[in-house]
Amino acid sequence: MSTVRKAVSLLELFTLEEPEIGLSDLARKAGLDKATARRLLMALAEHRLVEQEPASRRYRLGAGLTRLARIRDAQLPLVPVAIPILRKLSQQTGETVHLSEYSAGALLTIHVELSAKANRVNVNVGQILPLHGTASGIALLAFARDEVRRDCLEAPLTAFTTYTMTDADKVRQAVRLAAERGYSRSAQGYEEGVHSVAAPILGSDGYPIGTVAIASPVSRAGDSVAAIQGAMAIEAARSITARLIGEVVEPAGRMPT
Amino acid sequence: MSTVRKAVSLLELFTLEEPEIGLSDLARKAGLDKATARRLLMALAEHRLVEQEPASRRYRLGAGLTRLARIRDAQLPLVPVAIPILRKLSQQTGETVHLSEYSAGALLTIHVELSAKANRVNVNVGQILPLHGTASGIALLAFARDEVRRDCLEAPLTAFTTYTMTDADKVRQAVRLAAERGYSRSAQGYEEGVHSVAAPILGSDGYPIGTVAIASPVSRAGDSVAAIQGAMAIEAARSITARLIGEVVEPAGRMPT
DNA sequence: CCCATCGGTTCATTATTCGAACCGCCGTTT
DNA sequence: AAACGGCGGTTCGAATAATGAACCGATGGG
Numbered sequence: 318m319s320t321v322r323k324a325v326s327l328l329e330l331f332t333l334e335e336p337e338i339g340l341s342d343l344a345r346k347a348g349l350d351k352a353t354a355r356r357l358l359m360a361l362a363e364h365r366l367v368e369q370e371p372a373s374r375r376y377r378l379g380a381g382l383t384r385l386a387r388i389r390d391a392q393l394p395l396v397p398v399a400i401p402i403l404r405k406l407s408q409q410t411g412e413t414v415h416l417s418e419y420s421a422g423a424l425l426t427i428h429v430e431l432s433a434k435a436n437r438v439n440v441n442v443g444q445i446l447p448l449h450g451t452a453s454g455i456a457l458l459a460f461a462r463d464e465v466r467r468d469c470l471e472a473p474l475t476a477f478t479t480y481t482m483t484d485a486d487k488v489r490q491a492v493r494l495a496a497e498r499g500y501s502r503s504a505q506g507y508e509e510g511v512h513s514v515a516a517p518i519l520g521s522d523g524y525p526i527g528t529v530a531i532a533s534p535v536s537r538a539g540d541s542v543a544a545i546q547g548a549m550a551i552e553a554a555r556s557i558t559a560r561l562i563g564e565v566v567e568p569a570g571r572m573p574t
Numbered sequence: 575m576s577t578v579r580k581a582v583s584l585l586e587l588f589t590l591e592e593p594e595i596g597l598s599d600l601a602r603k604a605g606l607d608k609a610t611a612r613r614l615l616m617a618l619a620e621h622r623l624v625e626q627e628p629a630s631r632r633y634r635l636g637a638g639l640t641r642l643a644r645i646r647d648a649q650l651p652l653v654p655v656a657i658p659i660l661r662k663l664s665q666q667t668g669e670t671v672h673l674s675e676y677s678a679g680a681l682l683t684i685h686v687e688l689s690a691k692a693n694r695v696n697v698n699v700g701q702i703l704p705l706h707g708t709a710s711g712i713a714l715l716a717f718a719r720d721e722v723r724r725d726c727l728e729a730p731l732t733a734f735t736t737y738t739m740t741d742a743d744k745v746r747q748a749v750r751l752a753a754e755r756g757y758s759r760s761a762q763g764y765e766e767g768v769h770s771v772a773a774p775i776l777g778s779d780g781y782p783i784g785t786v787a788i789a790s791p792v793s794r795a796g797d798s799v800a801a802i803q804g805a806m807a808i809e810a811a812r813s814i815t816a817r818l819i820g821e822v823v824e825p826a827g828r829m830p831t
Numbered sequence: 832c833c834c835a836t837c838g839g840t841t842c843a844t845t846a847t848t849c850g851a852a853c854c855g856c857c858g859t860t861t
Numbered sequence: 862a863a864a865c866g867g868c869g870g871t872t873c874g875a876a877t878a879a880t881g882a883a884c885c886g887a888t889g890g891g
Contacts, residue, residue, distance in 0.1 A: 318848080319613070319617050319647060320577040320578055320623070320847075320848085320878085321575070321577055321578055321581040321617035322616065322617050322620065322648055324578040324581070325617070325618070325620075325621040325623060326621070327708055328621075328642060329621065329642075331642075331646075332645060332646060333645055333648055336648070336649040336860085337649075338646065338648070338835075339838080340837080340838055340839080341836075341837065344761050349880095350880065350881045350882085351839080351881085352839085352840075352880075352881060352882090353880060353881070354836080355839065355840090356576070356879080356880090357578055360578035360579050360582070361578065361582070361600070363579065363582075363678070363682075364579070364583070364585075364586065365677040365678050365682065366582060366584040367586075368678070370679060371719070372715060374837085374838060377646070377649070378642055378643075378644070378645060378646035379677055379678075380646075380648055380675040380676070380677035380682050380684070381642045381677060381682065382639060382642045382643045383646060383647065383652075383653065383675065383682070383684050383685070383701075384675075384682040384684055385585060385586075385588075385635055385639045385643070385700070386635075386639045386640045386642070386643030386644075386698050387643075387700060388589060388593065388635060388699065388700040389593070389635035389639055389640060390590075390591055390639075390640065390698060391590050391593070391700075392593040392594075392634070394641075396640065397854090399861085402767070407833075412874065418637040418640065418641075419637070420622040420636055420637035420638060421619060421620065421621075421622050421625065421636075423876075425622065425637045425638065425640070425641040425646055426641070427640050427641055429643070442641075442644045442645065442648060443641050443642070443644060443645045443648075445641075455781065462628070465777070479819070481691075483760070486871095505664045522629065528720055550598075557863095571859095575878095576878075576879085577847085577848070577878075577879085596868075596869080597869055597870080598867075606849095606850095607849065607850045608850085608869085608870080609848095609849075609850060609851090609870085609871075609872085610848075610849060610850070612871090613848080613849090613868070631868085631869060631870095648872065661866075740862080803838085803879080832864105832879105832891100833890105833891090834884085834889105834890095834891090835871070835888105835889090835890090835891105836888085836890105837886105837887080837888070837889095838884080838885100838886095838887085838888100839884105839886090840883105840884080840885075841879105841881105841883085841884080841885100841886105842880105842881100842882105842883105843881105843888090844879105844880080844881095845878105845879085845880075845881105846875085846877105846878090846879075846880080847876105847877085847878075847880100848875105848876105848877070848878070848879095849873105849874105849876070849877075849878100850872105850873100850875095850876100851864075851873105852871105852872085853870100853872075853874105854869105854870080854871070854872095855868105855869095855870090855871105856867100856868080856869085857866105857867090857868075858865105858866095858867090858868100859864105859865080859866085859867100860863105860864085860865075860866095860886105861862100861863085861864075861865085861874105
């Protein structure tokens with residue numbers, strides 16, 4: 318594996334649950350030698366992508382990431398634009414709503430508005446979602462470029478639950494349905510007990526850059542509820558798209574039927 | 575130079591002014607061979623730290639950065655906590671206000687609220703500020719750990735304008751004054767025509783993690799104005815500190831007089 | 832008091848990175 | 862239309878940087 322890949326994979330070990338990690342632990346988790354891990358960390362620290370807590374000597378993600386992320390956000394301000402809309406959507410539906418951004422064959426969860434209800438779906442910021450196993454992914458595929466769809470469907474489709482669609486044709490069919498309806502629907506494809514509905518956010522070229530999803534416990538999500546949620550997800554995604562681009566954008570293409 | 579450093583320095587070439595860069599250009603700016611730059615970019619792209627625009631084939635910062643930054647922010651939510659306070663401060667003073675975070679011997683500008691006035695100071699998100707040449711830096715040094723102060727003052731002090739303090743003793747004196755007053759003041763030390771006042775935001779250990787600064791054109795910043803701004807900066811920084819930690823924190827130490 | 836584990840360092844060995852030269856492509860200039 | 866220059870991308874022997882077992886001193890729980 319290339320050195321850079323190793324270094325970045327160190328960064329990816331930090332999660333919401335474990336935001337600070339010691340050297341030995343880090344090396345073990347990454348499958349690297351301690352010396353190697355340290356050299357990489359020092360290089361990352363020099364550019365402030367990681368920091369070392371002076372007291373505990375443990376490592377955590379650095380401020381340089383915030384800096385770089387804000388440079389990126391300035392040109393594509395998805396998060397700040399989307400937050401108020403997501404919040405409203407969460408309040409209206411009473412369910413957890415999350416925003417994901419497409420990047421290199423997967424969706425990255427970049428914001429979450431949790432439902433106020435006691436029985437709710439918990440989604441974590443930072444989670445990486447597979448395209449074929451989630452409503453968000455299906456919604457994205459439905460409006461993505463042909464290559465994206467092809468790349469996803471040609472790769473082996475891993476199962477996350479017993480409900481995950483692992484047959485490319487099944488996925489293709491779900492994508493087709495989403496392309497027709499404008500929103501996707503998926504139950505327990507990625508996590509047990511979770512039902513989701515999602516719609517794509519489009520970039521200025523008319524291809525999706527991310528998705529809005531509404532996640533409910535399966536117990537609360539019948540067909541009629543899903544249809545309503547679908548319409549609301551579309552509405553929210555359109556609204557975010559419009560604010561992002563400054564004008565209304567039509568999808569550049571969708572999965573042919 | 576280590577491979578990782580090269581890779582990260584590629585990331586740092588992206589700025590607000592130039593958020594998308596082509597391969598050759600990128601290699602030239604980084605002083606790397608085209609082949610090398612590409613290999614590094616591919617590794618970064620794999621982890622979504624950069625993305626390639628499919629149409630133009632140019633590169634830009636990736637969504638993975640947003641993801642990682644949000645994991646970090648979740649544990650140290652400086653930006654979301656600070657924004658409303660900064661905005662109010664900017665409105666009250668009529669000046670540009672910015673938030674910086676300390677990391678590895680420098681301050682990273684992570685949020686800016688621009689003044690509404692026509693004649694205002696423009697500060698860019700993502701700028702890296704030196705400790706000795708800015709009000710923010712002086713404010714931080716005034717309350718920082720001894721080692722931080724030592725490291726900064728022992729290194730050669732580069733001049734950014736003809737006004738920059740390059741004499742360690744002069745800086746030391748400014749830091750002492752800031753430690754007394756609780757806020758720092760600096761004119762044209764980093765950019766011509768800019769006057770700034772800053773106060774430190776403290777972490778739970780009582781040492782500064784960042785600063786709030788008010789930046790005005792020198793023409794608008796007399797002594798009395800500066801004193802008022804200083805008090806307001808302190809107030810804002812205290813308020814952010816309190817919200818961050820959940821309680822009022824006293825500085826763990828300050829530059830001895 | 833000991834043993835385990837921590838963060839960190841060293842240096843001969845080895846695997847990875849490097850980069851000049853090379854594609855094919857496209858838009859401009861001659 | 863031919864020649865050109867710059868682009869993104871690729872190749873492969875030479876050169877360099879990464880590697881990891883062994884080692885340090887410090888820390889802390891049994």
